[in-house]
Amino acid sequence: MTNNFSVKLGEGGFGVVYKGEILNGNPVVVKILNASKGNGKDFINEVASISRTSHxxxxxxxxxxxxxxxxxxxxxxxxxxxxxxxxxxxxFERTPSLSWDNLLQIAKGIAQGLDYLHKGCNTRILHFDIKPHNILLDEDLCPKISDFGLAKFCHPKESTILMSDARGTIGYVAPEVCNKHFGGVSHKSDVYSYGMMLLEMVGVRKNINVDATETSEYFPDWIYRRLEQEEDLRTDGVIDTEEKEIERRMIVVSLWCIQTFPKDRPTMSRVIDMLEGNMNSQEMPPKPFLSSPPTISESEWTRSSLESV
Structure with a gap:
């Protein structure tokens, strides 16, 4: 299938990804998991989760x-x-830049995928690792959510779930996943991760810098500061009025998504409505009171940002 593993697409803590081809000639991706990776829980989780989906x-x-x-x-x-x-x-110096319309359509597609996972399946699926690495783009730039190794199931009518461990990638994880005093863990935890990813898409700034010894400024604070000073968030050229509207729309939505308490965040259905509507009259959400991300050691995480491709 992979022609003796001849085309390697990527590698991470989970294993190696290769390009392959099935009998009908269609290209596929073959993800080989490390034999030493836990007890196979991530593998079983991914198969169980994604086999229930069709979107x-x-x-x-x-x-x-x-x-x-x-x-x-x-x-x-x-x-x-x-x-x-x-x-x-x-x-990826040769990778072309995405237009503002591309970014908006990708944001909508991811939101629609998450909305489906949260309420379109018989069993609600919480992803717990929404980040740019786990969003794949087809030849038409249609986004698809991937990597369900950390996903959890819950009944559609359950508002919160119990978790024995923190999970996700540092920089994208909701406060309540690390500290129960912020509220219960629920589908709103995915909303937070989505919001952080959306800020990264708009700001074109890496959410987590694994080369830095410490973070100079909490990412949402950086966004608010630049908005207050009316500074441009992107450095790849001047944008026109229509693009400026898309930028503001995405910023406002993302800032609502990263509200500190889950109850203050919108559902993904509401996110879709906000992305599709006229945001000129949409007021800015209050600044989350957290001035820095939750303090938590890397040993407490089930997966770090280095473990994904």
Whole structure:
């Protein structure tokens, strides 16, 4: 299928990803998981989660292999790779920039995919690792949510779930996932991660800098400060009035999504409405009272930002 693993697409803490081809000639992605990766919980979780889904904005699982310690997942091939390479530019100097309309359509697609996971399935699926690395783009730049290794199921009527461990990627995780005093863990935790990702898309600034010893400024604070000083958030050229409107619309939505308390965040259905509506009259949300991200050691996380591609 992979022609003896000849085309490597990426590598991370979970294993290696290769390009392959099935018998009908269609390209696929083959994700080989490390044999030493836990007890296979992530693998089982991913298969169980994604096999329950069918949506244009959720990546399609075509099959899997399980033979002893050898585990592999086979997905549809996404020609444009991850969203991360388009907005970070690090190591991808030749990657073309996304237009503001592209960014808005991608934001809408991700929101629609999350809305489906939260209320379109018989069992509500909470992703818990929404970030640019886990958003894949097809040849038409249609976004698809991927990597369900940390997902959890809950009944659609349950407002919160119990969790014994923090999960997700540092920089995108909602406060309540780290500290129960902020509220219960729920689908609103995915909304927070989505908001942080949206800020990163708008600001073209990496949310987490793994090379830095400490963060110079909390990312949302940076956004608010530049808005207050009427500074441009992007440095890749002058934007026109229509693009400025899209920028503001995405900023306002993202800032509502990262409100400190879950009850103050919109549902993904509301996010879609906000992205599609006229935001000129939409007031800015209050600044989250957190002045810095939750303090938590890397050993407390089930997955760090270095473990994904």
């Amino acid at each position: 244009v904005n959720v990546v399609q699982l075509l099959g899997f292999c399980l033979e002893g310690n050898k585990k592999a997942l086979i997905y549809e091939y996404m020609a444009n790779g991850s969203l991360d390479k388009f907005i970070s530019k690090k190591g």
